[in-house]
Amino acid sequence: MQEALKQAERAFSEDEVPVGCVIVYEDKVIARAHNQVETLKDPTAHAEMIAITQAASFLSSKWLQGCSVYVTIEPCQMCAGALILARIKRLVFGADDPKTGAFGSVCDILKSKNINHCFDVTRGIKSQESSFIISEFFKKKRQL
Numbered sequence: 001m002q003e004a005l006k007q008a009e010r011a012f013s014e015d016e017v018p019v020g021c022v023i024v025y026e027d028k029v030i031a032r033a034h035n036q037v038e039t040l041k042d043p044t045a046h047a048e049m050i051a052i053t054q055a056a057s058f059l060s061s062k063w064l065q066g067c068s069v070y071v072t073i074e075p076c077q078m079c080a081g082a083l084i085l086a087r088i089k090r091l092v093f094g095a096d097d098p099k100t101g102a103f104g105s106v107c108d109i110l111k112s113k114n115i116n117h118c119f120d121v122t123r124g125i126k127s128q129e130s131s132f133i134i135s136e137f138f139k140k141k142r143q144l
Contacts, residue, residue, distance in 0.1 A: 096127070
């Protein structure tokens with residue numbers, strides 16, 4: 001999770017919403033990403049989406065079986081759907097997202113009827129650090 005926080009700090013320094021994500025396979029980080037929505041002018045350029053693309057490329061596979069995803073904030077519905085389609089093994093996230101979180105905050109996508117893939121979810125890892133960087137980012141934005 002510390003590596004995901006480093007990615008969130010990078011996003012913060014680039015004036016992006018500070019979300020970071022890393023994907024681990026066989027105890028090795030195979031993808032690192034941070035939000036790039038503003039930079040790329042792309043609403044789908046969330047940290048998770050970029051990291052999924054990197055990991056799939058690394059593994060030469062559309063599926064990320066055996067991979068664990070670490071992200072600083074609870075994924076939104078778009079990212080949650082992509083994680084399901086990628087068939088990850090495990091999701092670990094820091095802070096809950098009461099506005100868009102798809103793993104219990106707004107909805108729980110894994111409890112959807114007839115879902116084709118489920119995985120383990122661990123929430124609250126380094127949640128204070130993850131919440132702090134998001135709060136600081138938006139506090140700074142409100143001051144401008």
